[in-house]
Amino acid sequence: MAKRKRYKRIPIIRPKKYCRFKKSGIKYIDYKNPDFLMPFINEQGKLLPRRITGTSLKFQRKIAVAVKRCRHIALLPYVADQMK
Amino acid sequence: MEKTNYESVVVLTPVLSEKMLQEAVSDFEKLITENGGELIHKENWGLTKMAYPIQKKTTGFYQIYEFAAEADTEIVDKLELAFRRDEQVLRYLTIKLDKHALKYNERRRNGEFNKPKVKEAPAVADKVAPAAPVKAAPVAEAQVEKVSNEEAE
Numbered sequence: 115m116a117k118r119k120r121y122k123r124i125p126i127i128r129p130k131k132y133c134r135f136k137k138s139g140i141k142y143i144d145y146k147n148p149d150f151l152m153p154f155i156n157e158q159g160k161l162l163p164r165r166i167t168g169t170s171l172k173f174q175r176k177i178a179v180a181v182k183r184c185r186h187i188a189l190l191p192y193v194a195d196q197m198k
Numbered sequence: 199m200e201k202t203n204y205e206s207v208v209v210l211t212p213v214l215s216e217k218m219l220q221e222a223v224s225d226f227e228k229l230i231t232e233n234g235g236e237l238i239h240k241e242n243w244g245l246t247k248m249a250y251p252i253q254k255k256t257t258g259f260y261q262i263y264e265f266a267a268e269a270d271t272e273i274v275d276k277l278e279l280a281f282r283r284d285e286q287v288l289r290y291l292t293i294k295l296d297k298h299a300l301k302y303n304e305r306r307r308n309g310e311f312n313k314p315k316v317k318e319a320p321a322v323a324d325k326v327a328p329a330a331p332v333k334a335a336p337v338a339e340a341q342v343e344k345v346s347n348e349e350a351e
Contacts, residue, residue, distance in 0.1 A: 142298035144306075146207070146262070148249075187207050187291050188248035188258065 131168030143176045145183035148190050152197075155181060159194040201266045203238070203300055204274060208281060209258040209289040212245055222286055223261055226277070233276055235267040239307055252288045264295070264303060 135143075144150060154162050154169070154177050161181055164174045184190040191197070210222060223242070230237055243260035252258070267273045274292055281290040295303065 142296075142302040144302060183291060183293070185249075187209060187260075187289055188250060188252060191249040194249075 133168060133170035133173060135173040136170055143173070143180040145180040146187075146189065148184055151177065151181050151184055151190065155190070155197070157194070157197050159185075159191045159197055200269060201236070202269045203264065203266045203295040204235075204292055205295055205299075205303075206263045206265075206277065206290065206292045208261045208263075208287055209248070209252070210261065211253075211286050211288055212255055212257045212259065214259065214286060218286075219259055222284070226261075226263065226280065229277055229280055230263060230265050230267075230273065233267070233273040234271050235265040235273050237263065237265045239264040239303070255288065258288055 135141075154167055156162055161178055164171065167174075169177065181190060185192050206226075208226065210219065214222070223240075227237060227240065239262075241262040243262070245257050246260050247257050248255075265273075278290065278292060281287045
């Protein structure tokens with residue numbers, strides 16, 4: 115009986131994610147600039163998780179606060195169908 | 199006593215006439231200075247489109263005040279009470295500024311961010327499209343752009 119061949123799993127090589135705030139030295143996230151916050155929210159206006167954007171925890175918290183402030187002053191929607 | 203820096207954003211109704219708007223803006227300004235606050239900067243965005251309607255209005259006048267005050271005065275309470283009582287105010291937000299925010303605001307006031315802001319917009323557009331699946335290349339590109347911006351300053 116021929117043994118079933120076992121294939122080795124080929125690892126997918128992805129470039130390492132990094133925190134763009136740490137890299138470019140941004141220390142304050144402006145809540146009055148919705149364009150800047152755009153990469154961190156999805157089409158419905160929801161916050162994107164850290165595992166997708168690669169942001170460090172420190173700045174993810176700051177983004178969350180900034181987005182919420184931005185929503186409050188009506189520069190970003192709380193709910194949207196198609197933002198982009 | 200150390201002074202604390204605050205920033206207030208006020209959204210006023212679009213139905214105001216030019217004169218009434220000026221009046222309301224200067225009223226709040228007076229309120230800040232009379233209660234021991236020191237007005238550092240004020241900014242008027244004019245009629246701006248809002249992301250969602252508030253009280254069936256889709257636009258609003260945005261007015262931003264940055265001021266410093268002693269930490270234990272009741273200036274913020276008084277100011278927010280005035281905002282709440284005023285029917286022309288659709289939304290308000292008062293926040294405390296930390297040291298990074300102060301630096302940022304100063305640079306923004308000096309117009310240093312006008313250039314990066316313009317350049318950031320296309321970078322944002324790049325990043326938006328391939329958000330989830332293919333991320334590495336466009337983000338990296340955008341990042342390089344951003345970094346060079348920072349250096350250019």
